[in-house]
Amino acid sequence: MLTIQDLHVFHGPIEAVHGISLEVEKGKCISLLGPNGAGKTSTISAITGIARSTGLIRFEGRDLSRESVEARIAAGIAVSPEGRRIFSNLTVLENLTLGAALQKDAVEKAKDTDHWFSLFPILAERRDQSAGTLSGGEQQMLAIARALMARPKILLLDEPSLGLAPKIVRQIFDLIADLKARGMTILLVEQNATQALKLADYAYLMSSGRIVAHGTADDLGKSDKLMAELTGVA
Amino acid sequence: MEYIVQQVLNALSFGAEYALLALGLAIVFSIMGLVNFAHGEIIAVGGYTMVAFASLAIGNPMIVMAGAVLAAMLASLTLERVAFRPVRKADPTTGLLTAFGVSIVLQNLFLLFVSPRPIAVTSLYFLDWSIEIAGIRLASLQVFETLTTIIVIIALMLFLRRTVLGLAVRAASLDFEMVRLTGIRANRVFAIAFLISGLLAGLACIFIMARRGSVDPHLGFEPVLKAFVACVVGGFGSLPGAVLGGFLLGAVEVAMLVMLPQSLGGMTDAFVFMIVAMILIWRPDGILSPAVEKGDKL
Numbered sequence A: 001m002l003t004i005q006d007l008h009v010f011h012g013p014i015e016a017v018h019g020i021s022l023e024v025e026k027g028k029c030i031s032l033l034g035p036n037g038a039g040k041t042s043t044i045s046a047i048t049g050i051a052r053s054t055g056l057i058r059f060e061g062r063d064l065s066r067e068s069v070e071a072r073i074a075a076g077i078a079v080s081p082e083g084r085r086i087f088s089n090l091t092v093l094e095n096l097t098l099g100a101a102l103q104k105d106a107v108e109k110a111k112d113t114d115h116w117f118s119l120f121p122i123l124a125e126r127r128d129q130s131a132g133t134l135s136g137g138e139q140q141m142l143a144i145a146r147a148l149m150a151r152p153k154i155l156l157l158d159e160p161s162l163g164l165a166p167k168i169v170r171q172i173f174d175l176i177a178d179l180k181a182r183g184m185t186i187l188l189v190e191q192n193a194t195q196a197l198k199l200a201d202y203a204y205l206m207s208s209g210r211i212v213a214h215g216t217a218d219d220l221g222k223s224d225k226l227m228a229e230l231t232g233v234a
Numbered sequence B: 001m002e003y004i005v006q007q008v009l010n011a012l013s014f015g016a017e018y019a020l021l022a023l024g025l026a027i028v029f030s031i032m033g034l035v036n037f038a039h040g041e042i043i044a045v046g047g048y049t050m051v052a053f054a055s056l057a058i059g060n061p062m063i064v065m066a067g068a069v070l071a072a073m074l075a076s077l078t079l080e081r082v083a084f085r086p087v088r089k090a091d092p093t094t095g096l097l098t099a100f101g102v103s104i105v106l107q108n109l110f111l112l113f114v115s116p117r118p119i120a121v122t123s124l125y126f127l128d129w130s131i132e133i134a135g136i137r138l139a140s141l142q143v144f145e146t147l148t149t150i151i152v153i154i155a156l157m158l159f160l161r162r163t164v165l166g167l168a169v170r171a172a173s174l175d176f177e178m179v180r181l182t183g184i185r186a187n188r189v190f191a192i193a194f195l196i197s198g199l200l201a202g203l204a205c206i207f208i209m210a211r212r213g214s215v216d217p218h219l220g221f222e223p224v225l226k227a228f229v230a231c232v233v234g235g236f237g238s239l240p241g242a243v244l245g246g247f248l249l250g251a252v253e254v255a256m257l258v259m260l261p262q263s264l265g266g267m268t269d270a271f272v273f274m275i276v277a278m279i280l281i282w283r284p285d286g287i288l289s290p291a292v293e294k295g296d297k298l
């Protein structure tokens, strides 16, 4: 579904990612692991078009690498970004409404909103509250729900567990597992390799802007030494 | 009694004008971080449009006002397209210098191609009437100005709360990139902000012209200065702050006019700015400055 070949990502003159290739198949959960500064977020930014890049980004047979951010989102890519970036000056409901900005059908929109509210009762309770008043875990759920409101074909999740308490982290991973079970295609960026590998069908390990290992979760999980070295999480 | 009502309405109508102007600056600032000093020239464009209508012997005030507002909106949209879009990604100083540049260029165009002297406009005669409400004589201009502003503020609020594009404008003031990541085209968000800003300038233009009765190349200078002060007082970038700052400035101005003895009449502005300075000592970022808070919260 998403094929990336020889991707180089730049922040101004700085090259953060040095020619990586990866593949996300439809309905699969693929994980991109690696320590801080490895280039994971840069890769996500290149896929959405926020960061400048060279190389191939093919999505459903179409080369997106020259397309605008907006065109890529319209093609069916949605992102729950690093740091969540919910609109804290808007209400919870308004955040979701913006997530469905490209959805023209008001009835369908309302249906989706109800659907996600039923899945996240805590968000439903706070629907008219300013999103800035939510806890970190709630904000993360809102960021994911906002992305899903677009009815994406692929969901990019950038460190959804970052900075959250262990109990909340479990909730978030349960949610991702649930989304996967419903057939959502997911690219999951994580530093929490142990949790991510439980979910992922296949994983890539990044370090210093390169992919240094890849394989099924089992393959990578067995190589404890590699894991510990690269992620700091045994 | 009549005197008090008149002065209150006086304060409201001044405040309304400042609120319209400040909102026009604030909505652009909130998404671009740009103080659009060319806002004043947008107002002047509205004024010269009125002159153009008069020279075509079109005197119907409805047509003249609609024409002025549309011209201001078009001018604002055009400035976004040709002047501000190219520097969108540049640093704030570049944007500010661009705004100054545009302002100066437009003023000189008016000087060169129209006239350095004030040109009278008489088509807004109905804003010169005095009307009687509940036995109290009021100036029609002040009543219209206050009512128009209240309606505009309500309409703007509905737009910003009830439409996707409106939500996007508010969200963009916090995190423009994230708005783009929801698939909304950045150009649409900028265009709507400048269109609204132009609309507000056009409406303010009507009332400024009704008060002044004439247009000259520097018509917009003082109004924009007042709008700037209103924004600073209310909190730059905050739309409610702009409204509050506008009405507060109007109230302080009228209070000074009423309370200062005749001999200090020429010093009204000095006293007004002193009070503004005091407000800023109390709240350096303005009364309703938007909280600096981005995304992450643990």
Ligand SMILES: Nc1ncnc2c1ncn2[C@@H]1O[C@H](COP(=O)(O)OP(=O)(O)O)[C@@H](O)[C@H]1O
Pocket: A011, A012, A014, A016, A034, A035, A036, A037, A038, A039, A040, A041, A042, A043
């Ligand atoms: N906006 C930016 N400007 C300059 N350098 C950046 C920017 N974003 C990331 N980098 C650099 O790119 C490298 C990869 O960062 P990033 O993609 O955020 O890694 P990760 O998400 O894996 O932690 C780092 O060295 C980082 O300092």
Ligand SMILES: [Mg+2]
Pocket: A037, A040, A041, A042, A082, A159
């Ligand atoms: Mg990152």
